[in-house]
Amino acid sequence: MEKGPSFLFSGITFNKKRFASDFARFKEKKESDDLLNDTSSLVESQNSEIEERTVPAKKRKRKSMVSEPVEGFNVFKSSKSEDVTEENVQTENDVSQGKKELYRQMERDALFRKKHNIHTSGSNVPSPLQNFTELKSRYGCKQYLLRNFAELGYKEPTPIQRQAIPVILSGRECFACAPTGSGKTLAFVCPMLMKLKHASKDGVRAVILCPTRELAAQTARECKKMAKGKKFYIKLMTSQLVRSADFSKLHCDILISTPLRLQFAIRKRKLDLSSVLQSFDITSLFSATLPDAVEELARTIMHDAVRVIIGRKNSASESIKQKLVFVGSEEGKLLALRQSFAEQSLNPPVLVFLQNKERAKELYKELAFDDIRADVIHADMSQMQRENAIDNFRAGKIWVLIATDVIARGMDFKGVNCVINYDFPDSASAYIHRIGRSGRAGRSGEAITLYTEADVPFLRNIANVMAASGCEVPAWIMSLTKRKWKKHRPQRDTILTKPKDDEEQ
Numbered sequence: 001m002e003k004g005p006s007f008l009f010s011g012i013t014f015n016k017k018r019f020a021s022d023f024a025r026f027k028e029k030k031e032s033d034d035l036l037n038d039t040s041s042l043v044e045s046q047n048s049e050i051e052e053r054t055v056p057a058k059k060r061k062r063k064s065m066v067s068e069p070v071e072g073f074n075v076f077k078s079s080k081s082e083d084v085t086e087e088n089v090q091t092e093n094d095v096s097q098g099k100k101e102l103y104r105q106m107e108r109d110a111l112f113r114k115k116h117n118i119h120t121s122g123s124n125v126p127s128p129l130q131n132f133t134e135l136k137s138r139y140g141c142k143q144y145l146l147r148n149f150a151e152l153g154y155k156e157p158t159p160i161q162r163q164a165i166p167v168i169l170s171g172r173e174c175f176a177c178a179p180t181g182s183g184k185t186l187a188f189v190c191p192m193l194m195k196l197k198h199a200s201k202d203g204v205r206a207v208i209l210c211p212t213r214e215l216a217a218q219t220a221r222e223c224k225k226m227a228k229g230k231k232f233y234i235k236l237m238t239s240q241l242v243r244s245a246d247f248s249k250l251h252c253d254i255l256i257s258t259p260l261r262l263q264f265a266i267r268k269r270k271l272d273l274s275s276v277l278q279s280f281d282i283t284s285l286f287s288a289t290l291p292d293a294v295e296e297l298a299r300t301i302m303h304d305a306v307r308v309i310i311g312r313k314n315s316a317s318e319s320i321k322q323k324l325v326f327v328g329s330e331e332g333k334l335l336a337l338r339q340s341f342a343e344q345s346l347n348p349p350v351l352v353f354l355q356n357k358e359r360a361k362e363l364y365k366e367l368a369f370d371d372i373r374a375d376v377i378h379a380d381m382s383q384m385q386r387e388n389a390i391d392n393f394r395a396g397k398i399w400v401l402i403a404t405d406v407i408a409r410g411m412d413f414k415g416v417n418c419v420i421n422y423d424f425p426d427s428a429s430a431y432i433h434r435i436g437r438s439g440r441a442g443r444s445g446e447a448i449t450l451y452t453e454a455d456v457p458f459l460r461n462i463a464n465v466m467a468a469s470g471c472e473v474p475a476w477i478m479s480l481t482k483r484k485w486k487k488h489r490p491q492r493d494t495i496l497t498k499p500k501d502d503e504e505q
């Protein structure tokens with residue numbers, strides 16, 4: 001669908017305070033239309049927009065010519081009294097009928113959005129989806145896609161899918177923030193597949209950028225599952241592809257990459273993305289966190305975007321039970337962890353996050369001889385080793401996966417029962433992404449954050465996230481002052497149970 005003319009109106013609001021007297025005069029001249037009055041708060045700022053959507057341009061022009069004079073002034077000088085013909089009356093009736101129906105639809109949409117905690121901003125936002133079948137009735141979605149959703153067990157769209165899919169399908173840029181594990185991948189892959197329609201050999205047609213290689217690989221897999229039955233060329237930008245592909249001959253409907261690999265391919269291997277703009281001229285941005293700086297940056301490239309926020313912006317998933325545990329010192333962390341495993345109070349699969357790869361290796365070394373099926377994943381491992389660790393964790397062969405932030409974003413491990421922040425996260429966003437590896441797709445989960453004296457100055461920032469998602473936080477933590485948070489990665493003692501002297505002997 002083409003972009004509507006709505007961008008002309010975006011950002012325009014009527015300053016009621018400044019023009020109070022004019023506004024009052026309009027108020028006095030109350031319209032008789034009851035429906036309009038009932039929904040005034042909802043529609044006040046959208047009158048011109050509604051008219052655009054309901055009234056054809058020609059009729060709109062004619063209607064303006066017969067508009068009522070305002071307080072003795074005739075707004076259109078040329079609009080002398082027009083003949084009231086039968087055709088005009090009929091047009092008026094059609095218009096007001098169309099307008100009423102649109103008001104009703106907008107009311108229904110507003111109630112539906114409220115029910116699903118969907119918040120939107122931007123002009124002319126399309127109605128959210130009631131169900132997946134509406135993809136067919138409203139947008140002509142092909143049966144294969146609906147069949148694949150059913151096979152994957154997706155019965156109802158999630159809130160982000162309900163709103164973001166119609167936004168992208170109506171040709172609008174989408175700027176979306178929805179909790180971890182709430183189905184954002186489908187929300188951008190589904191409209192992409194629908195817009196591409198079928199496979200083509202016209203170069204690269206659509207690009208998905210993911211922050212890590214693991215997430216790119218996962219997204220490619222999800223795309224293929226959704227596209228099953230259609231021969232789309234879906235390609236993951238692997239190191240091998242970057243090195244060896246002849247990009248001038250690359251057939252690729254959807255290319256999935258990390259930003260660095262894509263940049264390398266464009267600069268050094270002459271990958272040409274001009275065909276993306278021809279076939280898929282829509283930019284979307286999806287994340288569980290949207291820091292203000294990112295939003296500002298996005299505004300420089302997105303000009304008529306619809307902003308879709310599910311729940312509260314930058315908040316953790318409400319299905320995760322979050323706890324803060326004071327462990328005194330670094331040594332206390334290891335003791336607390338071992339004790340929890342011994343008491344079986346931790347229910348695998350468990351993900352344990354540390355602040356860097358050195359510490360991840362240290363913890364793995366410590367736990368390797370305990371009777372816990374543990375493995376580690378960090379950036380020093382080969383791609384193959386990293387993939388094996390993830391596959392083994394997914395398959396249940398590994399119960400405890402020790403990790404750095406390399407897998408904190410977007411990775412979808414089904415059924416992770418608990419996330420342990422062994423090292424305090426270095427930002428509120430990192431916290432939200434890390435703990436979001438559990439409590440996904442409606443399941444419940446648990447997150448335990450260990451902290452020492454060194455972390456206390458940043459406790460309040462995490463506590464705010466916890467409180468916002470309905471978790472209990474001790475009053476003394478809430479009374480701490482909130483710190484401006486630069487990356488918090490303090491120098492920590494080595495992870496070691498044996499006294500240092502023993503090691504040196």
Ligand SMILES: Nc1ncnc2c1ncn2[C@@H]1O[C@H](COP(=O)(O)OP(=O)(O)OP(=O)(O)O)[C@@H](O)[C@H]1O
Pocket residue numbers: 153154155156157158161178179180181182183184185186287288409410411412414436437440441
């Ligand atoms: N409509 C649906 N019904 C049921 N499950 C769904 C639906 N859509 C997606 N899922 C499942 O929900 C899980 C989470 O989806 P996804 O990984 O897209 O979440 P996300 O919002 O991108 O999370 P993150 O912010 O962590 O990246 C996946 O296992 C996916 O299969």
